[in-house]
Amino acid sequence: MSPDEYCQQKAARSGSSFYYSFLFLPPERRRAITALYAFCREVDDTVDECQDPGVAATRLAWWRHELAAMSAGQAQHPVTQALHQASASFNLPEEQLREIIDGMEMDLQQTRYLDFRALSLYCYRVASVVGLLAAEIFGYQDRRTQKYAHDLGIACQLTNIIRDVGEDARRGRIYLPIDELQRFGVPASDILEARHSDAFRRLIEFQIDRAESYYAQALATLPAADRKAQRPGLVMAAIYRTLLDEIRRDGCQVLTQRTSLPPLRKLWIAWRTWVRG
Incomplete structure (x- = not known):
């Protein structure tokens, strides 16, 4: 499964209203917004589906590290691999992606x-x-x-x-x-x-x-x-x-x-x- 296919499945399974909002976009923009949405879902699920706050905090720290790896062209996760292309194509600041994690971390605090x-x-x-x-x-x-x-x-x-x-x-x-x-x-x-x-x-x-x-x-x-x-x-x-x-x-x-x-x-x-x- 390619990174784009992984993100597509992640988005489609959620049934979110956000998913319906980008169905009619041209392919490049749709792939980019799907990667962004899949990233949001991954970090949100890290908090919502983990019963141990310590483990959830560790996983969020991993995502911070993964964003740094993405910026260096060394992403490991299929979501960040797809997001790397989107960031390059549309100039998405890593700082703002980190702020999303900051927000999810507030749920632990x-x-x-x-x-x-x-x-x-x-x-x-x-x-x-x-x-x-x-x-x-x-x-x-x-x-x-x-x-x-x-x-x-x-x-x-x-x-x-x-x-x-x-x-x-x-x-x-x-x-x-x-x-x-x-x-x-x-x-x-x-x-x-x-x-x-x-x-x-x-x-x-x-x-x-x-x-x-x-x-x-x-x-x-x-x-x-x-x-x-x-x-x-x-x-x-x-x-x-x-x-x-x-x-x-x-x-x-x-x-x-x-x-x-x-x-x-x-x-x-x-x-x-x-x-x-």
Whole structure:
């Protein structure tokens, strides 16, 4: 199996909305974004699938070493072998790839965030940096597109957090800021023990509204000259905003269920958004 085939299988198996966002790209850009996505999945799985934080930290350290080896043309893993070509073709900074690992490492160091400012750093590292790298692969002319990519990354990560509240709680993690739990009168124990309430619903609706504001801000920032090139991000936004609509419509029952869209619906949204440009 070639490095590109490995990355393709890694991306396809995930069923992620991110995967659907780059289905219609030309081959070189699709290979590059698939390699980037596979890298993100590998380091994320290192944290989520490892029960021992010490072992997970050691594996993340290995990935840091592997990035250095990649830069020297000595990558060992098929993902970094594929990513090496993408980095060379689209000038992807190793520093930003390292920041993604920094973000995953935060999951080993803390399970709570005091306020949105603290959470924003996490969102920047695990999502906005990915957005900035993706923008390089898709191509742009206007530097304002970087601001769009940053805000879209925040919006997408906030959507992930909303969708996964229950799943994260079962891992002992609460990403919703502590000061906002207090403001809405939702004890952390309610989240950890999956106790839904009107107060919790209002808290999640507040989170949805904030995510929506980041989507709106991102789309308003995207220059018209770069809209066509950045269509994969528009696809991602369309799929994720539909997901937020479904969560709100279901009464924000994210403690006990993980709302998702069927693959055919994702594909339809992707095609429709791509055609509209």
